[in-house]
Amino acid sequence: MTHDVHIIGGGLAGSEAAWQLGRRGVRVRLSEMRGSGTTTPAHQGDGLAELVCSNSFRSDDDERNAVGLLHHEMRQLDSLIMRAGEVARVAAGSAMAVDRDVFSAEVARELNALPTVSVVRERVDRLPHAGLTIVATGPLTAEELAQSIVAATGEDRLAFFDAIAPIVHRDSIDMDVCWFQSRWNKGDGKDYINCPMTREQYAAFHQGLLDGEKTEFREWEASTPYFEGCMPIEVMAARGFDTLRFGPMKPVGLDDPRTATPEFPQGRWPHAVVQLRQDNKLGTLWNMVGFQTKLKYSAQVELFRTIPGLEKAEFARLGGLHRNTFLNSPTLLDRQLRLRAAPHIRFAGQITGCEGYVESGAVGLLAGIMTACELTGRSWQAPPRTTALGALLAHITGDAEADSYQPMNINFGLFPPLPDIRKKARKEAYTARAKADLGAWQAAIAA
Known part of the structure; x- marks a missing residue:
């Protein structure tokens, strides 16, 4: 025909x-x-x-x-x-x-x-x-x-190689805890939402990444290599305690306004920061920067809701990594x-x-x-x-x-x-x- x-x-x-x-x-x-x-x-x-x-x-x-x-x-x-x-x-x-x-x-x-x-x-x-x-x-x-x-x-x-980070509904983020700021105040000031962590919170989160239940690769995915640009966050965590603090959770250049003092009027840098970046033009969805993961969905929800400001997070999409x-x-x-x-x-x-x-x-x-x-x-x-x-x-x-x-x-x-x-x-x-x-x-x- x-x-x-x-x-x-x-x-x-x-x-x-x-x-x-x-x-x-x-x-x-x-x-x-x-x-x-x-x-x-x-x-x-x-x-x-x-x-x-x-x-x-x-x-x-x-x-x-x-x-x-x-x-x-x-x-x-x-x-x-x-x-x-x-x-x-x-x-x-x-x-x-x-x-x-x-x-x-x-x-x-x-x-x-x-x-x-x-x-x-x-x-x-x-x-x-x-x-x-x-x-x-x-x-x-x-x-x-x-x-x-x-x-x-x-x-x-x-x-x-599909590296997927979780996406959070904007109206479920607690902005009494988080704040808008780009690193070193670059951009228009509202390019990122920042969730601060103390050392104790970071240590517990790091351990949670190591202990969390992971999804095994399917047989046909086993030969697909990791790319450094989309490394699962739990793989980065396994490389060392501070690896994430020098990677996607880097606090440098981010001043938490809720820690402002006369000596530091802009606020102090947190021990670690989880950043969310606007994911759509409407501003209703924000993705967790660098949080591509092979954690099982239930483990993601449980662990990511321990992040300050995301305790009541609603996810439009959870993370994943697959061919x-x-x-x-x-x-x-x-x-x-x-x-x-x-x-x-x-x-x-x-x-x-x-x-x-x-x-x-x-x-x-x-x-x-x-x-x-x-x-x-x-x-x-x-x-x-x-x-x-x-x-x-x-x-x-x-x-x-x-x-x-x-x-x-x-x-x-x-x-x-x-x-x-x-x-x-x-x-x-x-x-x-x-x-x-x-x-x-x-x-x-x-x-």
């Missing part, structure tokens, strides 16, 4: 993009290398949209939860991932979990039923030089194709997910720097609709940033800081803030606003 769009990768994003295009009458060639004699270290079979880790799509609560809201918005746009998820759904309380085999089979059944979609088992090693293309190869993109992407983007390399492949999308992609250097190519799914099954499918959904608009000559109108789809798209294509761009799940910290809303009512207000704005957007694009 002659195709209008070539999709590379049959995971959640590629399958969703193929569905959105195919049901609009666009002819699609969906290339999936599994089943052609090639696989990845993570996949178990060759099914489309195989779930390689958890079988959960997380919360289905669309009144108080950001990922539940994303579920709702995708259902409104007739998402294949949500459609197949309902067929394969298993009991999981308020979460949406699926039988992974039934889910994959249902995705394949729906796509195979579309006469406009052709699933081809083949490995693609190079980006096409022409023709509308969506690359949705995920975090384990094959080496040959990854090198082709490197050549096309002009980057030295893709990020093959990954993703683009610096805010730099490389335009607002329609097109590669700036080769605009006939779009990227979708986890390779763009979204994190999670549902987020991957959501970006595939958007890429499919964008491409359909381009083919039919309809102008593309992005969903409002007040919606989950719009907030995720904005984060990937421009709201995130390019210098510190890392994979991210959907969370309310990506949404434009709502002023003067009590904390208990804030989540409901976010979802109510999003649903109203999504409805108006759908009506506009359908007109």
Whole structure:
């Protein structure tokens, strides 16, 4: 079958993009290398949209939860991932979990039923030089194709080692304990939030890093080397008691105003400092600088809440360190997910720097609709940033800081803030606003 769009990768994003295009009458060639004699270290079979880790799509609560809201918005746009998820759904309380085999089979059944979609088992090693293309190869993109992407983007390399630091919601940080200051007062004075530690607090924290339960490397990650620039904090701690105080927890040049005296009117330097840096343009999310870690999630929450000022910290994302492949999308992609250097190519799914099954499918959904608009000559109108789809798209294509761009799940910290809303009512207000704005957007694009 002659195709209008070539999709590379049959995971959640590629399958969703193929569905959105195919049901609009666009002819699609969906290339999936599994089943052609090639696989990845993570996949178990060759099914489309195989779930390689958890079988959960997380919360289905669309009144108080950001990922539940994303579920709702995708259902409104007739998402294949949500459609197949309902067929394969298993009991999981308020979460949406699926039988992974039934889910994959249902995705394949729906796509195979579309006469406009052709699933081809083949490995693609190079980006096409022409023709509308969506690359949705995920975090384990094959080496040959990854090198082709490197050549096309002009980057030295893709990020093959994903060093993730925890991200904290700004409104959960105790500013009666912490203070704003850049080291040596460089910058505008509010570039960093500083959490001070005494020697006793630092010693206890250091020991906690050494003793905390760590996640073991998966077999296929074992050969991935550490890079000095993204060293796990517990590995640094094991190098010596004061290593962190000369690294990410360095107190030099930071004056704690709460220790001010007539002799030291600006305050004294703490024994150690945990710094947080603004992570999004809205200022609602702050990342813990240098805190990439392999501590298990429960150990992270317990230990990081011992940091002064973070006792009640709420985490938009916890830390991690694993092999990954993703683009610096805010730099490389335009607002329609097109590669700036080769605009006939779009990227979708986890390779763009979204994190999670549902987020991957959501970006595939958007890429499919964008491409359909381009083919039919309809102008593309992005969903409002007040919606989950719009907030995720904005984060990937421009709201995130390019210098510190890392994979991210959907969370309310990506949404434009709502002023003067009590904390208990804030989540409901976010979802109510999003649903109203999504409805108006759908009506506009359908007109």
